Amino acid sequence: MTWTSTQVQLARRPEGVPSDDVWDITSTEVAEPADGEVVVQVRYLSLDPAMRGWLNDVRSYIPPVQIGEVMRAGGTGTVVASAHPDHAVGDVVTGTVGAREYATLPGEELTTLDLDLADEPTWLGALGMPGMTAYFGLTEVGALQDGETVLVSAAAGAVGSVVAQIAKARGCRVIGVAGGPDKVAWLRELGCDEAIDYREGDLTRQVRKAAPDGVDIYFDNVGGPLLDAALANLRRGARVVLCGAISGYNAQSLPDGPKRYMSLLVFRARMEGFVVFDYEDRYPEAIAAIGSMIRDGSLVARETVLDGGVRAFPEALRGLFDGVNTGKLVLAL
Amino acid sequence: MTWTSTQVQLARRPEGVPSDDVWDITSTEVAEPADGEVVVQVRYLSLDPAMRGWLNDVRSYIPPVQIGEVMRAGGTGTVVASAHPDHAVGDVVTGTVGAREYATLPGEELTTLDLDLADEPTWLGALGMPGMTAYFGLTEVGALQDGETVLVSAAAGAVGSVVAQIAKARGCRVIGVAGGPDKVAWLRELGCDEAIDYREGDLTRQVRKAAPDGVDIYFDNVGGPLLDAALANLRRGARVVLCGAISGYNAQSLPDGPKRYMSLLVFRARMEGFVVFDYEDRYPEAIAAIGSMIRDGSLVARETVLDGGVRAFPEALRGLFDGVNTGKLVLAL
Numbered sequence: 144m145t146w147t148s149t150q151v152q153l154a155r156r157p158e159g160v161p162s163d164d165v166w167d168i169t170s171t172e173v174a175e176p177a178d179g180e181v182v183v184q185v186r187y188l189s190l191d192p193a194m195r196g197w198l199n200d201v202r203s204y205i206p207p208v209q210i211g212e213v214m215r216a217g218g219t220g221t222v223v224a225s226a227h228p229d230h231a232v233g234d235v236v237t238g239t240v241g242a243r244e245y246a247t248l249p250g251e252e253l254t255t256l257d258l259d260l261a262d263e264p265t266w267l268g269a270l271g272m273p274g275m276t277a278y279f280g281l282t283e284v285g286a287l288q289d290g291e292t293v294l295v296s297a298a299a300g301a302v303g304s305v306v307a308q309i310a311k312a313r314g315c316r317v318i319g320v321a322g323g324p325d326k327v328a329w330l331r332e333l334g335c336d337e338a339i340d341y342r343e344g345d346l347t348r349q350v351r352k353a354a355p356d357g358v359d360i361y362f363d364n365v366g367g368p369l370l371d372a373a374l375a376n377l378r379r380g381a382r383v384v385l386c387g388a389i390s391g392y393n394a395q396s397l398p399d400g401p402k403r404y405m406s407l408l409v410f411r412a413r414m415e416g417f418v419v420f421d422y423e424d425r426y427p428e429a430i431a432a433i434g435s436m437i438r439d440g441s442l443v444a445r446e447t448v449l450d451g452g453v454r455a456f457p458e459a460l461r462g463l464f465d466g467v468n469t470g471k472l473v474l475a476l
Numbered sequence: 477m478t479w480t481s482t483q484v485q486l487a488r489r490p491e492g493v494p495s496d497d498v499w500d501i502t503s504t505e506v507a508e509p510a511d512g513e514v515v516v517q518v519r520y521l522s523l524d525p526a527m528r529g530w531l532n533d534v535r536s537y538i539p540p541v542q543i544g545e546v547m548r549a550g551g552t553g554t555v556v557a558s559a560h561p562d563h564a565v566g567d568v569v570t571g572t573v574g575a576r577e578y579a580t581l582p583g584e585e586l587t588t589l590d591l592d593l594a595d596e597p598t599w600l601g602a603l604g605m606p607g608m609t610a611y612f613g614l615t616e617v618g619a620l621q622d623g624e625t626v627l628v629s630a631a632a633g634a635v636g637s638v639v640a641q642i643a644k645a646r647g648c649r650v651i652g653v654a655g656g657p658d659k660v661a662w663l664r665e666l667g668c669d670e671a672i673d674y675r676e677g678d679l680t681r682q683v684r685k686a687a688p689d690g691v692d693i694y695f696d697n698v699g700g701p702l703l704d705a706a707l708a709n710l711r712r713g714a715r716v717v718l719c720g721a722i723s724g725y726n727a728q729s730l731p732d733g734p735k736r737y738m739s740l741l742v743f744r745a746r747m748e749g750f751v752v753f754d755y756e757d758r759y760p761e762a763i764a765a766i767g768s769m770i771r772d773g774s775l776v777a778r779e780t781v782l783d784g785g786v787r788a789f790p791e792a793l794r795g796l797f798d799g800v801n802t803g804k805l806v807l808a809l
């Protein structure tokens with residue numbers, strides 16, 4: 144048996160926001176899996192800010208997507224054919240499936256999901272890469288201590304919303320930053336002590352007002368002016384966790400750096416980057432911790448699910464940079 | 477008895493490079509010391525890049541010098557009168573004496589110098605604050621490991637030259653950066669494996685050529701384009717030690733930040749600031765380590781000594797930013 148799969152390939156490298164003509168949408172026939180392989184019918188695709196970086200032809204923590212390749216994307220789906228002993232037809236799995244309807248992958252690159260714990264979209268969000276990123280970024284890189292003051296940007300997003308809730312569960316004072324009144328209202332629902340709308344401007348003043356004694360941890364998903372505002376409002380010994388810089392991902396030249404970086408000296412503080420893949424061996428620990436919080440209700444996992452199938456991928460990706468999502472953004476196929 | 481002391485007071489806050497009219501040079505009578513105090517005839521004044529920061533009316537790691545105050549400065553000198561049991565007339569001491577000929581200070585703020593180990597100017601350089609800064613910045617903040625690749629800027633300066641030599645003694649590959657052929661030649665004499673003249677431009681390429689596998693530690697005294705060049709050439713797990721940013725100290729607005737700061741993410745690296753005063757309890761450890769290197773010849777302590785007395789202080793300070801010094805810059809009174 145074969146399956147006809149619509150797929151999204153990179154046609155050319157984008158400048159700025161990836162327009163439709165960056166992509167070729169094609170169909171291909173997917174054959175029965177070879178030995179050790181599995182064919183997955185993809186049901187949900189993950190949309191991640193990091194995807195924008197993967198489109199640039201530069202040395203980074205992961206090779207760029209090449210012209211002509213199917214776009215790299217995490218996802219979940221159902222096994223429709225298996226030549227791997229660990230996977231049976233009907234199993235629901237997750238992995239880097241790519242932006243396509245059917246994916247043939249080595250069985251060992253797929254993980255079977257526990258749908259009793261959470262639905263598929265949550266396995267791409269709080270229990271997926273964003274959740275892992277939040278957990279290890281905050282606890283390992285940020286060296287979170289109970290009761291500290293934590294500032295988190297893109298706090299209504301997939302990573303930020305988990306950061307905020309883990310910090311709250313650790314007795315921290317949490318200040319979330321997001322764009323627009325709806326997201327700010329949601330941050331308060333999540334338990335943030337303060338919620339800042341970055342669209343209201345004067346970020347240095349807003350952060351100072353929310354954290355008059357300064358912040359111990361700034362978990363940065365956005366870069367730009369908010370990073371400078373955070374640097375101006377650190378406490379002694381603060382940690383700035385560099386997780387992302389979405390405000391600059393579509394810039395056509397390298398955006399300005401943080402002018403206030405010498406605050407790191409004044410406050411004896413550090414700024415440190417990380418890549419979640421380095422913690423792969425410890426994902427079970429994070430899944431257990433976040434899963435337990437989901438079960439006891441101390442963590443709300445939220446996703447924004449877009450419809451439209453794989454052909455809607457280009458538009459969905461742009462939506463991420465427009466902030467259409469609250470929580471994790473996924474595309475249903 | 478009294479002493480007539482010429483002193484340099486801050487008259488107004490500078491914009492840019494501190495011109496002569498930033499200072500008032502006045503004379504005052506110094507009386508016999510009160511109980512617990514000591515009168516020191518200042519012999520050498522330390523000139524430090526950090527002084528420029530002390531002139532700005534901003535919150536920092538130390539209060540700014542106030543208008544009308546004698547300029548803060550480290551120095552050495554001879555006790556000419558003492559009402560403190562630990563200090564006798566004729567002792568040679570060091571402390572924050574200020575830019576003046578005679579200083580009255582509490583005895584406990586002065587340290588008696590061991591002139592058998594080194595001369596007074598060296599006690600302001602390799603055995604003074606710059607040496608302490610090099611030692612703790614490199615070993616504690618930089619977490620130096622034997623055999624690593626270390627890049628250091630202002631490597632012909634007071635701090636950088638000690639950083640380079642400690643790193644060499646630890647079996648590191650050391651790349652020093654300085655301005656002009658004389659300083660570069662001196663860096664090679666000191667044992668630097670590579671010496672870069674920043675005036676030759678294209679710093680990213682120069683650093684890449686000197687450290688094709690990247691650097692483990694960048695000890696930053698300068699900021700500016702060299703910081704970006706270093707960030708572009710890190711190794712995984714690298715540490716950027718923020719010690720200073722002399723390239724921007726005279727700027728009239730906040731200089732640009734490091735555009736390449738997201739390299740910290742790609743390389744899982746950290747950038748961390750520190751203030752040497754935090755290590756005050758451990759100065760004896762650093763003095764012992766550096767003193768031992770001076771004795772066995774593995775560390776060359778060099779100073780550039782300017783003449784001209786306290787009235788030459790304003791010009792001497794500007795000289796620091798013009799790079800007139802090799803090694804520590806001191807002014808003889």
